[in-house]
Amino acid sequence: MSRGNSSTGKRQRRSRTQWQALLARFESAGSSVAAFCARESISEASFYRWRALLPVSGARHDLAPIAGEFVDLGALDAGARGPRLELKLDLGDGVVLHLVRG
Numbered sequence: 001m002s003r004g005n006s007s008t009g010k011r012q013r014r015s016r017t018q019w020q021a022l023l024a025r026f027e028s029a030g031s032s033v034a035a036f037c038a039r040e041s042i043s044e045a046s047f048y049r050w051r052a053l054l055p056v057s058g059a060r061h062d063l064a065p066i067a068g069e070f071v072d073l074g075a076l077d078a079g080a081r082g083p084r085l086e087l088k089l090d091l092g093d094g095v096v097l098h099l100v101r102g
Helices: 016-029 033-040 044-053
Strands: 085-092 095-101
Touching: 016 033, 016 044, 033 044
Parallel strands: none
Antiparallel strands: 085 095
8 A cells, every 4th residue: 555645655744633634534435444545545554543542523522431340140050061071272382271161
């Protein structure tokens, strides 16, 4: 994939404001990231980096992050076990993982 200004072969440095404008254009373009980046002559890696760094124009900033909670599913009943299971995985270089149930 070409980067920056294809006529001179040099990469174009963009300001924060320019990246915000690019990301806003992407949001309204309705195309894939790959197609948009090719059309704008930017690398997908740069696109994803700046998208992670800059807030999205339509994003809701009033939402608080959701804290993970533990969900107790209870203990399995001893009678609920299935048949005996033995699994051996040879991971290479002499490392073997051996799992046994039942």
